[in-house]
Amino acid sequence: MGKKLGTALLVLSLLLTGCKGGTKAEPLTSIRIGVSLYRGDDTFINNLRSVLEEQAKAYEQESGIKVTLDIQDAKGSQNVQNNQIERFISLGCNVLCVNPVDRNSAAGMIDKAMAAGVPVVFFNRQPVEEDMNRWDQLYYVGADAKESAVLQGTILVDLYQTAPEELDRNGDGLVSYVLLEGESNHQDSLIRTEWSIQTLKDGNVPIERITGGIANWERSQGSALAEQWLEAYPDKIELIISNNDDMALGAIDAIERAGVKGITIVGIDATTPGVEAVRSGKMVGTIESDKQVYAGTIFKTAAALALGEQLETEFEDGKYYWCPQRIIRGN
Amino acid sequence: MTNKERVIWLLFACVLAVLFLLSSTDLIIKERKSEIYSIAVIIEDSRDDHYVNFKKGMDQAAIALNADVSFITLYDARSSRQQMDMILREQQDGSGAIVVSPVQEMDLLHMMEQNQIRVPLVVLNSVRTDSKIAAAISPDYYAMGQMLGREIVSEHPLVCPVFLFCQYEPTGGSELFYSGVNGVFADYGYPTELFLKPGEAGFDRILTANAAPNKGIVVVALDQESLVETAAALSENSILAGLTAGLYGRGNGINMLNYLDRGIISGLCVTDDFSAGYFSVQYAIEAITKKRERGLVTLDSYYIRRGDIRKPEYEKMLYPIE
Numbered sequence: 001m002g003k004k005l006g007t008a009l010l011v012l013s014l015l016l017t018g019c020k021g022g023t024k025a026e027p028l029t030s031i032r033i034g035v036s037l038y039r040g041d042d043t044f045i046n047n048l049r050s051v052l053e054e055q056a057k058a059y060e061q062e063s064g065i066k067v068t069l070d071i072q073d074a075k076g077s078q079n080v081q082n083n084q085i086e087r088f089i090s091l092g093c094n095v096l097c098v099n100p101v102d103r104n105s106a107a108g109m110i111d112k113a114m115a116a117g118v119p120v121v122f123f124n125r126q127p128v129e130e131d132m133n134r135w136d137q138l139y140y141v142g143a144d145a146k147e148s149a150v151l152q153g154t155i156l157v158d159l160y161q162t163a164p165e166e167l168d169r170n171g172d173g174l175v176s177y178v179l180l181e182g183e184s185n186h187q188d189s190l191i192r193t194e195w196s197i198q199t200l201k202d203g204n205v206p207i208e209r210i211t212g213g214i215a216n217w218e219r220s221q222g223s224a225l226a227e228q229w230l231e232a233y234p235d236k237i238e239l240i241i242s243n244n245d246d247m248a249l250g251a252i253d254a255i256e257r258a259g260v261k262g263i264t265i266v267g268i269d270a271t272t273p274g275v276e277a278v279r280s281g282k283m284v285g286t287i288e289s290d291k292q293v294y295a296g297t298i299f300k301t302a303a304a305l306a307l308g309e310q311l312e313t314e315f316e317d318g319k320y321y322w323c324p325q326r327i328i329r330g331n
Numbered sequence: 332m333t334n335k336e337r338v339i340w341l342l343f344a345c346v347l348a349v350l351f352l353l354s355s356t357d358l359i360i361k362e363r364k365s366e367i368y369s370i371a372v373i374i375e376d377s378r379d380d381h382y383v384n385f386k387k388g389m390d391q392a393a394i395a396l397n398a399d400v401s402f403i404t405l406y407d408a409r410s411s412r413q414q415m416d417m418i419l420r421e422q423q424d425g426s427g428a429i430v431v432s433p434v435q436e437m438d439l440l441h442m443m444e445q446n447q448i449r450v451p452l453v454v455l456n457s458v459r460t461d462s463k464i465a466a467a468i469s470p471d472y473y474a475m476g477q478m479l480g481r482e483i484v485s486e487h488p489l490v491c492p493v494f495l496f497c498q499y500e501p502t503g504g505s506e507l508f509y510s511g512v513n514g515v516f517a518d519y520g521y522p523t524e525l526f527l528k529p530g531e532a533g534f535d536r537i538l539t540a541n542a543a544p545n546k547g548i549v550v551v552a553l554d555q556e557s558l559v560e561t562a563a564a565l566s567e568n569s570i571l572a573g574l575t576a577g578l579y580g581r582g583n584g585i586n587m588l589n590y591l592d593r594g595i596i597s598g599l600c601v602t603d604d605f606s607a608g609y610f611s612v613q614y615a616i617e618a619i620t621k622k623r624e625r626g627l628v629t630l631d632s633y634y635i636r637r638g639d640i641r642k643p644e645y646e647k648m649l650y651p652i653e
Contacts, residue, residue: 030424050378057377057406066424068401072390091367091399 030066031306033299034088035097036081038125040073042217043246043271045099045124051295052097059303067303078102085109089116094306096120097298103187106131110138119305123298126187132319137305139315141298143289144322145191148268151327152192153199155266155285156239160205166284167205169238169262175205177239178229179212180222180247189214192243192268210236215247222250230258240265245274245286252282270328278330285329294323368398370615371421372430374455377408381555381584387651388608396616401426409499411435415442422450428465428615432456436503451618453611456504465618466626468610470602472504475581475632476511479600482634483512483549483579484519486598491546491576493521494537496529496561497553505553508581512551521549529557534564538574547576555582562590581632583649591637602630605651 035052037045049071056067070088074081078101088096089112096113098120100106106127113120119137132138160167160175167175179197182189193212200207210233215221222242229237240263242248248267255263267274270288277283297313301321304311315321332340352358372389374382379402386402393400403421405413411434418429429448432455433439442448443463451465459467483493493516501509509525516523529537538548552558558580565572577597580587583604590596610628617623639645 053404057404061406066420070401087394 028065028094028307030068031095031303032068032070032091032093033095033097033302033306034084034091034093035069035071036084036088036099037071037073038081038099038101039076043219043273044244044269047271047291048124048295048298051291052299055292055296055299059299065303065307074101076101078105082108082112085112089113089118093118095302097302098122100125100127102185103127104185107134110134113137119302121298121301121305123294136318139301139305139319139321141294141301141321142323143294143325145188146195147322147325148188148287148289149192149195150199151287151325152241152266152268152285153196153203155327155329156200156241156264157203157205159264159284160203167239167264170235173206174208175200175239176208176210176236177241178210178226178233178237180225180240180242180251181212181214182217182243182247184214186217189243196241207239215250217244217246219246219250219253222247223253224250226251226254227258230254230260237263239263242267245269245271245277245283248283248286249273249277252277275328278328281330283330285327287325288328289323289325297321297323365397368396368616368619369425369427370398370400370430370612370619371403371417371426371428372400372611373403373405373414373417373421374432375405375409375414375434377405379404380586381582382604382608383585384583384604384649384651385608385611388605388610389612390608391605392609392612396613398612398616400612405434409434411438414438418442418448422448426450427619428453430455430611430615433503451615453615453618455607455611462625464625466610466614466623466628468607468614468626468628468630469504470630470632472507473511475600475602476508476513477515478511478632478634479508479551479579479581479598480512480515482598483551483577484515484521487549487576489546490519490521491549492541493523493549493551494529494541495523495525495551495553496557497525497527498556498560499554500527501525501553509553512553530560530564534561534571535568538571542574548574549576550578552578552580555580555584555587558582558596559584559586559590562587562595566590566593566595588640588649591635592640594637598634598636600632600634601645601649602632603648605648606630 037049039045053069056069060067070093072084074084081101085096096118098109100122103125110120110131114135121139121141123141126140126142132140156167179193181193211229213225215225240251242251242265245267248265251265265283267283267286270286274286278286300312313321353360379386389400392398403417407413414434415438418431421429428451430453431439436457436459440461443461453466453468454464456469457467495509497505513523526532526537541548550561552561561578565575565578578595579598580596581600583601587596587599591599607630614626635645640649
């Protein structure tokens with residue numbers, strides 16, 4: 001009886017456990033990449049998204065591997081983004097490309113991706129180091145905020161050295177500036193602000209801060225702040241330093257509405273309208289991170305991870321890639 | 332251990348096993364599987380700029396109706412051959428239904444006649460009711476053209492020349508729109524002229540060579556590409572803007588609405604693209620599940636001027652919130 005009981009339990013346990021036969025992995029003929037953007041109406045992110053789509057099409061034509069890019073807009077909500085990540089995973093995405101809404105809340109997304117074994121390429125908004133170190137299938141592609149800021153400062157230092165009257169319009173020996181800053185919880189805002197000003201100081205430009213404010217990377221908010229400052233400090237503002245082009249363009253809108261002249265404006269990102277503003281002389285310069293390289297690195301990394309291939313790009317500490325940047329000046 | 336005890340132990344083990352099977356596996360109680368419907372949406376363009384609101388509706392339907400929707404643009408805009416290849420590829424890759432905005436309707440019909448398409452097909456921007464089409468979703472382009480023509484005539488009561496701009500020889504929706512608008516101008520005696528690829532020919536050359544003193548030229552863009560291109564040219568060149576009495580067209584992309592808001596475009600015919608996107612997914616699923624035989628959705632058209640953009644009834648349609 002004891003033997004029979006043992007045998008019955010053994011059979012039962014085998015039934016419950018089940019047996020999985022090994023199958024030989026076949027090379028993939030199609031890959032699916034889920035892309036979640038923190039906000040689809042951000043001009044820089046939109047530019048990046050266009051290049052990403054072009055790169056995917058070019059890759060598909062070149063390699064014959066079908067690429068499905070699921071691009072979703074999180075509309076500035078971390079909850080929406082978390083749901084998008086869940087949906088991407090349930091739809092069988094091979095890899096995720098995530099532009100996090102809140103860089104401090106990437107842990108939840110990482111947990112889901114780790115559980116499903118889906119690698120993640122973060123971009124533009126860098127998750128905290130602690131989260132990035134949780135898994136070896138997490139990567140980050142971005143532009144070095146300090147480098148952007150130093151280059152932005154360099155535009156102004158060079159301008160001051162060649163034509164100081166372009167910055168010090170009233171000739172009082174001081175360049176009076178206001179600062180348009182991005183989101184307070186975005187790592188780039190703080191670093192861009194700090195190093196842009198530091199570069200001006202290092203370049204011996206005599207500067208005086210009038211005021212500053214957070215415009216959350218947005219053109220409309222940049223415009224509203226600049227409008228207030230133009231009223232509050234008439235004929236005082238000589239320079240507007242903006243953490244990005246969209247806010248700088250907002251300031252230009254306000255300046256044009258107020259009919260004010262003689263204020264120098266500088267941005268970062270080299271978005272299409274930003275570069276247009278530099279070409280037309282409305283902005284003194286901007287900083288371009290090569291979007292072909294930027295989006296190309298995101299896409300190639302994602303494609304290689306999806307196909308289980310060796311990564312082409314060399315990642316710093318095996319995780320970080322910093323996109324090259326350059327100055328775009330007006331004539 | 333007595334026999335009775337052994338039986339009790341065996342029963343106990345069996346109860347445990349049954350409980351395990353009930354709670355942790357689907358051997359006894361089958362878990363209801365919610366089916367995900369795979370749908371491919373293939374447009375006629377290489378970019379999705381004119382499909383922003385459509386995609387919002389499509390995404391909304393995908394979540395609400397449990398669909399996995401792939402939105403596909405062509406490698407080269409308006410390449411019918413590529414579009415046909417994409418349809419076959421998506422069919423082969425397991426799409427349950429295909430939504431397509433055809434580059435050339437005739438090519439699509441030819442494919443259907445040859446029975447190359449074996450999955451339900453939802454056609455956008457076409458009012459064809461072929462028996463092999465599961466659903467057609469489109470505005471009535473002819474009526475839309477007539478509506479625009481009548482609005483222009485009422486805004487410009489004095490007879491003036493009308494230039495019709497189009498990127499390609501009008502086909503499909505553009506052809507019907509052209510017939511509608513041109514018919515109204517013919518009835519009222521307004522002289523019209525069609526220009527293909529006006530950007531390549533040069534807006535300044537076309538408008539200055541045909542300048543009508545004291546009248547101005549009314550420009551009607553038959554397709555969205557021409558409208559955006561012409562609006563951009565007029566916004567950059569005040570002399571050209573001075574030569575035109577008004578720029579009109581159809582479409583509700585963000586860039587077009589911005590030009591309308593800036594007064595560069597005088598009037599637009601718009602449709603509810605969000606609903607078109609939603610319906611396309613809904614009808615595709617209904618075709619997959621065989622809940623509906625065939626569907627024909629004719630989208631309403633509206634004529635809007637600058638001041639209408641922020642009216643609540645239009646704002647909801649033009650800037651839908653998902």
